[in-house]
Amino acid sequence: MHDLGSLLKQVSARHSHLCPRQVLGVRMALAGASLLGFDLPRSDKAMLVIAETDGCFLDGLEVATGVTPGHRTLRIEDYGKIAATFVAVNSSQAIRLAPQSNVREEAYRYAPGENRHYFAQLHGYQIMPDEELFTASWVNLSPSVDQIISRPGVRTRCKSCGEEIINQREVLVAGEPFCRACIGQAYYGLQFPVEVLQPKQVGV
Ligand SMILES: [Zn+2]
Ligand SMILES: [Zn+2]
Known part of the structure; x- marks a missing residue:
């Protein structure tokens, strides 16, 4: 027990x-x-x-x-x-x-x-x-x-953003792999890219 x-x-x-x-x-x-x-x-x-x-x-x-x-x-x-x-x-x-x-x-x-x-x-x-x-x-x-578990070691690249997708989470559109973000399922909206990664770009 x-x-x-x-x-x-x-x-x-x-x-x-x-x-x-x-x-x-x-x-x-x-x-x-x-x-x-x-x-x-x-x-x-x-x-x-x-x-x-x-x-x-x-x-x-x-x-x-x-x-x-x-x-x-x-x-x-x-x-x-x-x-x-x-x-x-x-x-x-x-x-x-x-x-x-x-x-x-x-x-x-x-x-x-x-x-x-x-x-x-x-x-x-x-x-x-x-x-x-x-x-x-x-x-x-x-x-x-x-x-859900998928196969370990599987990876591909999103045709649109180029980011790598693991665990078979890609979505096939006309046979091509896309990430969820690029097919409109993102949890975020893109504002603008950060040019150089340095701290405190935005004042707190
Ligand atoms: Zn609690
Ligand atoms: Zn993408």
Whole structure:
């Protein structure tokens, strides 16, 4: 069995606080991994976790599972949701967990005498049974887990900007590779190029 207390201590040390979302991250990690039959924490790449937000919740997931973006075992699809999908890479089985819609109210039942909702959640989430905390559904990944992980060492160059693209993230247009930015999926708008890289070009 996992020592919830020690996991919560580790995750709170990252932030100098322990909050309800960290608890949900740890609890969701334990529940998701056990539904797939994985022991935690992982130091291999057998389990992939796709989280639907960043922040405290994500720290809970990381600490309990051992997955990290650096090992390519943790990804963020930022939907702004406290939810995550746990994937068994070899079998492509994937299960998505999210909090029950009434989880905040239910937390009070597990924190008798506590009428501050933050603390009711903080304590309630630690002891509520998995099925009262979370919904869970088997899901199909799109793109597939093979496409997400892709083949190591693959690289190409964008036909438009010339920048290198790794991990098969190029988009083929008429058979030619383009980066997502050049086909209109950029998260930024280009202002103007920097001519010479030196600090303090723009006054602060
Ligand atoms: Zn927090
Ligand atoms: Zn490009």
